[in-house]
Amino acid sequence: MTGCIILMQAAAATAQMVDVGLFHDNLVTSSVVYCSQGKYQVVAGEEVLSMMDEGDILYLTFENGQVRVLDADSDFGFHGLIELRGVSPEAVFRLRILQPELESRTYDDDLLVIAGDRFMTLVNRADLDKYLSAVVAAEAGSHAHPEFYKAQSILCRTYAMKNLDRHLSEGFSLCDGTHCQAYRGKNLSTPQILEAVLQTSGLVVADYNFKLITAAYHSNSGGQTQRASDVWLSDADYLQAVVDPYSLHQPRAKWSDTIAFSDWKAYLLDNGMESVRKIPREIIYIEQMHRKKYLILDKDSLRMSKIREDWGFRSSFFDMFPEGDSILIWGKGYGHGIGMSQEGAMKMARDGFTYQDILNFYFHQVRIMDYRDLPASSLPVDIR
Numbered sequence: 402m403t404g405c406i407i408l409m410q411a412a413a414a415t416a417q418m419v420d421v422g423l424f425h426d427n428l429v430t431s432s433v434v435y436c437s438q439g440k441y442q443v444v445a446g447e448e449v450l451s452m453m454d455e456g457d458i459l460y461l462t463f464e465n466g467q468v469r470v471l472d473a474d475s476d477f478g479f480h481g482l483i484e485l486r487g488v489s490p491e492a493v494f495r496l497r498i499l500q501p502e503l504e505s506r507t508y509d510d511d512l513l514v515i516a517g518d519r520f521m522t523l524v525n526r527a528d529l530d531k532y533l534s535a536v537v538a539a540e541a542g543s544h545a546h547p548e549f550y551k552a553q554s555i556l557c558r559t560y561a562m563k564n565l566d567r568h569l570s571e572g573f574s575l576c577d578g579t580h581c582q583a584y585r586g587k588n589l590s591t592p593q594i595l596e597a598v599l600q601t602s603g604l605v606v607a608d609y610n611f612k613l614i615t616a617a618y619h620s621n622s623g624g625q626t627q628r629a630s631d632v633w634l635s636d637a638d639y640l641q642a643v644v645d646p647y648s649l650h651q652p653r654a655k656w657s658d659t660i661a662f663s664d665w666k667a668y669l670l671d672n673g674m675e676s677v678r679k680i681p682r683e684i685i686y687i688e689q690m691h692r693k694k695y696l697i698l699d700k701d702s703l704r705m706s707k708i709r710e711d712w713g714f715r716s717s718f719f720d721m722f723p724e725g726d727s728i729l730i731w732g733k734g735y736g737h738g739i740g741m742s743q744e745g746a747m748k749m750a751r752d753g754f755t756y757q758d759i760l761n762f763y764f765h766q767v768r769i770m771d772y773r774d775l776p777a778s779s780l781p782v783d784i785r
Contacts, residue, residue: 419565421575421576421577430463431463432498432500434495435456439489440453442485443483444485457473460472461483466516467481481516508525508586508587509527529561531588535584536582537554539582539585543594548756549747550593553746556606558605558772559616564781565781604770604772608766608768609768613780616740617739619738619740622643622742624645624734625643626740632737639766643763643765647746648742653734657730657731659730673703676700682723687719687721706737716738718732741759745763
């Protein structure tokens with residue numbers, strides 16, 4: 402842990418902050434803030450309303466288009482914007498939502514509370530590397546190899562940097578849901594993740610035109626990743642199909658399901674596959690030695706990614722076999738299959754590969770570099 406502290410101190414002078422909208426999918430009208438560590442100023446405009454020490458509590462309620470601020474002893478009135486500013490290096494707060502009632506979460510650094518028309522917007526202004534540590538913990542879990550955490554950290558940083566303007570109209574940069582990247586508050590369980598983030602601080606992945614890449618990743622490729630254009634409408638030279646032996650024999654490498662043949666036939670007809678009416682039953686199944694973009698029957702076609710989405714399958718990499726009036730489905734992989742396979746990357750790390758090896762394996766002809774060395778035109782306005 403000492404190494405983490407030294408790295409944090411070294412990075413503090415050039416820290417990049419990020420504004421993250423909290424509980425983004427909920428209309429929050431009442432909350433409680435606990436000072437878990439350090440000290441906070443409670444600020445409205447230029448006025449310091451109060452100081453919070455460790456253990457102090459602040460109540461925030463939305464009333465008539467304003468935020469009412471109270472503590473155990475005082476009512477600080479109504480305000481349009483409230484800031485909790487950490488005045489000690491390692492300030493930490495815990496946030497509990499009362500209306501609607503939600504599980505509390507703990508966060509680093511500062512909190513902004515903005516009054517809206519019908520609810521209050523909660524924004525965590527946090528050091529980017531602390532934010533990324535929490536994102537990696539939410540997206541990748543614990544007990545992985547440090548080189549995997551470094552690779553995942555760089556991808557999460559790249560994603561955040563590329564999308565910093567996604568929610569600007571709402572008063573923050575990124576949200577805490579999977580729409581951006583899952584963020585469940587301070588990483589409290591895996592200090593190795595924070596160390597990996599700090600050891601790769603500033604590093605992102607860019608293409609050969611010095612543009613931030615679409616930093617795609619998924620759980621398991623099933624043995625072969627997909628080209629971006631096979632799933633998405635857009636394409637990218639760095640998101641090519643890769644034969645991926647490292648994802649085989651991992652926990653999410655295989656899956657199975659069963660559906661009724663009558664439901665499958667009705668589904669194909671509903672999606673314009675009229676050839677189903679005239680071709681033999683035994684050839685309307687699917688076999689994929691390699692990933693296919695389309696299911697093709699006679700002159701009809703249907704995207705495999707759409708089939709996966711409509712049926713809720715774990716991936717679009719699967720075979721179908723008849724069994725009586727049912728269809729057995731044997732699938733490979735978990736997720737959209739584009740970019741880095743997390744379980745494959747974990748296996749590569751355990752086998753002795755570095756984070757550079759991992760990223761260069763899953764992404765074609767990319768540059769791993771400090772975002773501060775990118776041309777200004779490649780970065781969002783906020784960090785140019």
